[in-house]
Amino acid sequence: MKSKDLLNDLLTRNVEDLIIRSELEKKLKSKKKLRIKLGIDPTGSKIHIGRAVTLWKLRQFQELGHHITFVAGTFTAQIGDTSDKESERKMLSKEEVVENFKSYHNQLSKILDMDKVEMFRNGDWFEKMKLDEFFKLTSLFTIQQMIERENFAKRIKASKPVGLHETLYALLQGYDSVKMETDLEVGGTDQLFNMLAGRTVQKAYGMQPQSVMTFHIMEGMDGRKMSTSWGNCIYIDDEPIEMYGKVMTVKDELIPSYFKMATDVPMDIIQQIEKDLSLGANPRDTKASLAREIVARYNGKKAALEAEKAWEKQFREGEKPKDIETFTTKKQSILDIVSSAFDISKSEARRLVHQGGVKVNDQQIKDIEFAVNKDCLIQLGKRRYKNIKIT
Secondary structure, three states: OOOHHHHHHHHHHEEEEEEHHHHHHHHHHOOOOOEEEEEOOOOOOOOEEEOOOHHHHHHHHHHOOEEEEEEEEOOOHOOOOOOOOOOOOOOOOOHHHHHHHHHHHHHHHHOOOHHOEEEOOHHHOOOOOOOOHHHHHHHHHHHHHHHOOHHHHHHOOOOOHHHHHHHHHHHHHHHHHOOOOOOOEEEHHHHHHHHHHHHHHHHOOOOOOOHHHHHHHOOOOOOOOHHHHHOOOOEOOOOOHHHHHHHHHOHHHHHHHHHHHOOOOOOOHHHHHHHHHOOOOOOOHHHHHHHHHHHHHHHHHHHHHHHHHHHHHHHOOOOOOOOOEEEEEEOHHHHHHOOOOOOOHHHHHHHHOOOEEEOOOEEOOOOOOOOOOOOOOEEEEEEEEEEEEEE
């Protein structure tokens, strides 16, 4: 790829907002090694391929020699970022944050060279911040600016509570950029307000304001926003056959966007794929190609081909997978076990049970109070299984 095309791909593919492009281009052309920041609030323990869109962009920057910095929100995760929420979030304890963060490193290593990544924890500075410094920070913003945010405005209009601590999140995130000397901050579109706050805070501290890059929100297998609570995620540490099978359930109309966001297939080829589909190409064959690409990206080509072979055999012959993961738990209702074993919300588990999407030892269960009191095999949908061991 020519240098001009490489720069264009870097600044446009999967990018929603780029503030300010001319500033960032100038920084890149200066040959300066940029400090690029991604904030992680470890409110969950698994990374799905939608969140990985940002990580793959960081991989591009890293391969160009730029310096990637992560900040774990060991302090701010206790507040909870409500940028994409319409209700107040539960505050996490320090212990919960640390526990959730443990598995992040191995997952991030699938994409980035973690030996070259600089890690920060914002509790290191916020837990030491004096009150006068905190007041200096809060003076940079107004209550009006905060409550005009769409999600806060909706909650206020609906007479739902907005915690004062929630309104502080953006300025705290902005202060992270001061401490980390950030040149470019990346994140989802829901993070735009918070990252722009970083520009304001940096200016106040006499620094050059950071550039900001946001990315498209990826849709889950069912067409809704990819979200752990909805159980529509493909996780980067899924077993290859499970990852392959999940991709094969993706809605046909999402195939082009998945190629664009979840693979590194060149855009001209993706445009041809989209054209072929519009002219009647078999979506199943195209989806199989997509599944191979995604599995290979995280597990290698050999694993992708083996997963495809195993999935095809399972699909055609109705066989169950050979290596089904075991989930150990106490006696509980089918609702609680499905939610825990398959890492989905209780509301999603309830919907699946009611709709007949759950089987225990090949027997369909529609009663959410059904008691699971002995070892069994639970099937969720057509392709997901867990051996349940009751202790």
